[in-house]
Amino acid sequence: MKQLTNNIQAITEKAGGTWGIALKDLNTKETWTSNGDELFYAASVIKVPILVAAYTAFDDREFSLSDTVELRKEELVGGSGVLQHMTPGTKLTIYDIMTLMIIQSDNTATNIAIDLVGKEKIRETMKVMGLEKSKFYNKLMVVPANLDGVNQVTASEMTSMLQQLVAGDVVSMHACEQMIDMMKKQQLQNCLPGRLTEQDSEIIGVPNEWELAHKTGSISGACHDIGVFYVGNRAMIASVLSKGVDDFQSPHFISDIGWEIYHYLKK
DSSP, X not given: OHHHHHHHHHHHHHHOSXXXXXXXXXXXXXXXXXXXXXXXXXXXXXXHHHHHHHHHHHHTTSOOTTOEEEOOGGGOOOSSOSGGGSOTTOEEEHHHHHHHHHHSOOHHHHHHHHHHHXXXXXXXXXXXXXOSSOBOOOOSSOSXXXXXXXXXXXXXXHHHHHHHHHTTXXXXXXXXXXXXXXXXXXXXXXXTTTTTGGGSOSSTTOOOSEEEEEEEEEETTEEEEEEEEEETTEEEEEEEEEESSOTTTHHHHHHHHHHHHHHHHHO
């Protein structure tokens, strides 16, 4: 892993800013961190703990994933996602809401999920997972923003959370399988998988050499991607958080890191 981490450090030094990175090779069990305990504004990365909390609430029989909710005009918020453009009164299942929250990073869907699950349930779920520094306080894109605090995460704790997901240690094995599968359908592909998507086969039906179950997050001044790489029979968890890097360049630097991880696993 030494060559990989040297290459990653060269990328982050070139990028400037502050980086929090935590890697875990799931085959060799090797780990590496850089500023792993540094706090970063969570942005949409916080949607993964919210997803875990939603599955926890489902497991506690607080609702069924097939239950429907009605989209209300007052719930529509900007930023990522399609629900803000849909007709109020549209009915969606809770499973659809959770899916949109992850694969499109839909902020309206996220806020609906927060209301369904409850802030305290989300905080308790994070506590059970051992996320001590990472904190959840508020909905997304809410104006005026009367906030108790700022949603924050660390790279080390995000990698720990993903480790619990791939091991089936959260909620249930079936729930973990569904959450990982959902994250594999992520439609925002400009960060960790950015360079990898350029080499995918143009021939229909040819399977990719890699998969990535991940969640991106970005606001002005911060850009993140956390996920699990699958290359052949190899797998690695990577949590990459950044702040103070040029907003237009940060996804490219993160995609360079993803490229290095892919080639490390392919070897």
